[in-house]
Amino acid sequence: MNDSSSGAIPLAGQERGASGDALANEDLLPTTAAQRHWDWKDYAALWVGMVVCVPTYTMASSMLDQGFTWQMAVWLVFLANCIVLVPMVLLGRVGPRYGVPFPVLARASFGVKGANLPAVLRGLVACGWFAINCYFGALALHGFLNVLGMNLAGPAPGQTISSSQFLCFLAFWAVHIWFIWRGPESIRRLEVVAAPLMIVASVVLVAVLLARVPAAQLFNLPAKVVEGGPRTWGALTGLVGFWATLALNIPDFTRFAKSQKDQVLGQAIGLPIPMALFSMVGVIGFSASAILYGKAELFPDGLLTKMGPIAAGLGLLVILLANLTTNVAANLVSPSYDFSQIAPAKISFRTGGIIAALLGLLFMPWKLLASSGNYLFTWLGGYGTLLGAIAGILLADYYLVRRGQLQVDDLYRRGGAYEYRNGWNPQALVAFVLGVLPCLPGYLAVSGVIDKAGIPAIWLTLFDAGWFFSLAVAGAYYYLTAKKP
Numbered sequence: 001m002n003d004s005s006s007g008a009i010p011l012a013g014q015e016r017g018a019s020g021d022a023l024a025n026e027d028l029l030p031t032t033a034a035q036r037h038w039d040w041k042d043y044a045a046l047w048v049g050m051v052v053c054v055p056t057y058t059m060a061s062s063m064l065d066q067g068f069t070w071q072m073a074v075w076l077v078f079l080a081n082c083i084v085l086v087p088m089v090l091l092g093r094v095g096p097r098y099g100v101p102f103p104v105l106a107r108a109s110f111g112v113k114g115a116n117l118p119a120v121l122r123g124l125v126a127c128g129w130f131a132i133n134c135y136f137g138a139l140a141l142h143g144f145l146n147v148l149g150m151n152l153a154g155p156a157p158g159q160t161i162s163s164s165q166f167l168c169f170l171a172f173w174a175v176h177i178w179f180i181w182r183g184p185e186s187i188r189r190l191e192v193v194a195a196p197l198m199i200v201a202s203v204v205l206v207a208v209l210l211a212r213v214p215a216a217q218l219f220n221l222p223a224k225v226v227e228g229g230p231r232t233w234g235a236l237t238g239l240v241g242f243w244a245t246l247a248l249n250i251p252d253f254t255r256f257a258k259s260q261k262d263q264v265l266g267q268a269i270g271l272p273i274p275m276a277l278f279s280m281v282g283v284i285g286f287s288a289s290a291i292l293y294g295k296a297e298l299f300p301d302g303l304l305t306k307m308g309p310i311a312a313g314l315g316l317l318v319i320l321l322a323n324l325t326t327n328v329a330a331n332l333v334s335p336s337y338d339f340s341q342i343a344p345a346k347i348s349f350r351t352g353g354i355i356a357a358l359l360g361l362l363f364m365p366w367k368l369l370a371s372s373g374n375y376l377f378t379w380l381g382g383y384g385t386l387l388g389a390i391a392g393i394l395l396a397d398y399y400l401v402r403r404g405q406l407q408v409d410d411l412y413r414r415g416g417a418y419e420y421r422n423g424w425n426p427q428a429l430v431a432f433v434l435g436v437l438p439c440l441p442g443y444l445a446v447s448g449v450i451d452k453a454g455i456p457a458i459w460l461t462l463f464d465a466g467w468f469f470s471l472a473v474a475g476a477y478y479y480l481t482a483k484k485p
Contacts, residue, residue: 023112024412027340027349030099031255038256042188043266046253046329049191050246051274052198053326054136054300054319055129058369059242060282061298063235070219070283076232078276080239085271087247087391087471092263094398095254098406102249102334103341106390107411109397109478113423116342117432118248118390123338125245125383127356130331131363133323134176135161136299138169140319143301147313161366172320173357179328180336180353184256187329194325201318202281208311209288221287233464234446240467241384243271247391249334332356382443385466389435392475393428401482427481435474439466 063073094105102122106115142165146152152164161169179186210218254263282300289303290296297303304315335356340347347355398404410416414423442463445452452460462469 022343022345023414025340025344025348027337028101028104028344029412030408032099036096036099036256036258038188038253038262039258040262040266040269042192043253043257043263044270045192045195046188047267047270048195048199048274049322049325050330051271051326052195052202052278053133053322054140055132055242055326056275056278057282057285057300058136058298059239060279061286061296064283064286065296065298066231066235068235070221070287072232073283074276074279076236076239077279078272080236081243081272081275084240084243084247085267087395088243088250088267088271089264090395090399091247091391092250092254092267093260093404094406095251096257096260096263097404098408099255100406100408100411101252101255101337103338104411105251105398105406106341106394107418108402108406109393109425109482110428111420111423111425112411112414112416112418114420114425114428117429118394119338119341121386121390122245122248123335123352123356124359125387126331126335126338127359128363128365128368128383129245130176130327130335130356130360132365132369133327133331134169134173134360135365135369136301137172137320137323137327138165139299139301140316140323141168141172143305144313144316144320146305147309147316165366172323173361175324176328176332176357177354180332180357181350183349184253184333187333188256191325191329194321198318198322198325201315202278205315206281206284208307209284213288213291217291218284218287221290231464233461237384237463237465237467241387244384244387244391244467245334246330248387248394249337252333252337253329331360335359382447382466385439385443385463385470386436388467388470389432389474392435392471392473393431393478395471396475396479397428397482400479401484427478431474431478431481434477435470435472438473439463439470442466 060073060077063076064070068076091105094100098105103115103119106118110118142152145168153162154165155162179190250267257263285300285303286296286298289306293303293306297306300319301316304312304319306312307315332353336349336353339352339355340349398406407417410418418425420426438459439462441450441455441459442461443466444450445455445460446463
């Protein structure tokens with residue numbers, strides 16, 4: 001099969017109308033040749049801009065808080081991102097070839113209407129992540145205002161967020177609307193400018209901490225002792241789940257690529273190694289705060305505010321920039337397309353992004369992040385299971401069933417090759433349920449909904465390996481039952 005960008009099949013003008021307004025709008029149609037100008041440097045910058053963020057920092061420090069050694073934490077981060085890079089690149093190949101976003105690609109396997117299911121699931125997860133990053137940005141803004149002397153109060157005993165922190169949350173939330181209104185090109189420009197600045201800031205922070213704490217002392221702290229020991233498989237699943245969202249909707253970005261080489265090279269450079277390196281920043285910050293200030297700080301704003309007003313002011317500004325670059329690219333682009341898929345004639349890219357931002361207000365990330373265990377295992381592992389099943393179906397359909405061949409016009413009309421049963425593919429739905437259902441008892445136990453002691457250990461094991469299990473089971477069932485073209 002030919003995967004060159006010249007393989008794209010843009011819809012003709014008259015076919016856009018014939019496809020029906022219910023399935024197409026200007027944002028969902030294949031990208032034109034003029035729109036495909038992102039090169040490998042743009043994708044590398046995109047990934048660095050998304051990687052250097054508070055959730056990545058907190059992910060590594062959370063693992064130390066869960067009993068992992070720093071060596072194991074960094075290794076698992078690197079391994080997980082090498083694993084997730086595989087579906088990232090494979091699904092990313094659809095973008096340069098056909099120019100379609102993720103929800104349109106999902107129509108090939110789930111049906112032209114059934115694609116609403118993976119689109120909504122992906123979009124809601126993005127809304128949750130959007131809220132988390134807005135919260136981290138709010139903490140940075142709150143700390144920065146205190147550096148300026150405003151003396152804003154933190155949470156009172158029994159609270160997880162103060163009123164001034166909540167106002168900062170709303171203010172940082174509002175900034176994102178501008179980028180959605182300007183579209184994907186404004187996001188590319190933001191990432192290209194911001195990525196080098198955040199790399200420099202990370203290097204400076206590490207240099208300052210190593211100057212204050214000898215490396216031998218920093219890297220020889222004993223691992224924290226936790227009951228039952230660290231859960232390696234659960235952590236690996238959660239770490240894969242960290243970018244499992246982007247593994248699904250990566251065509252939203254690669255549809256702007258000049259070539260397959262640009263998207264593959266840019267992602268390979270920008271994801272696994274930068275993730276491992278920035279996780280080291282989290283390890284160093286977590287350990288250095290324990291040595292210098294007597295308390296291991298899970299979040300970087302807590303460390304920076306103790307390092308003096310200059311370090312705190314500059315560092316918190318970088319955190320604001322880092323969370324902005326991650327949030328607009330990773331957590332608003334996808335739901336903008338995903339919610340547009342539900343009603344293309346009524347919901348544009350801009351409208352979908354605003355809907356996502358409003359839904360993000362309903363997630364209360366300060367409660368979600370109240371403990372590192374809830375963040376790393378329940379949140380990441382739980383949604384990773386769902387997205388593993390979707391990824392398995394998309395990969396099996398595109399590579400094994402269709403051999404990389406899509407009938408692009410039929411992706412935008414009813415009654416075509418992807419109509420199935422009234423627009424829904426029953427086999428994709430069954431595959432999804434089979435991939436996810438066995439992992440639900442473990443998820444409910446880990447999240448505290450049911451008593452963990454009251455279920456067999458096999459269910460916890462399945463949840464720990466949820467992304468891998470759901471991807472394999474859903475993909476295999478779909479391949480075995482799908483009607484070959």
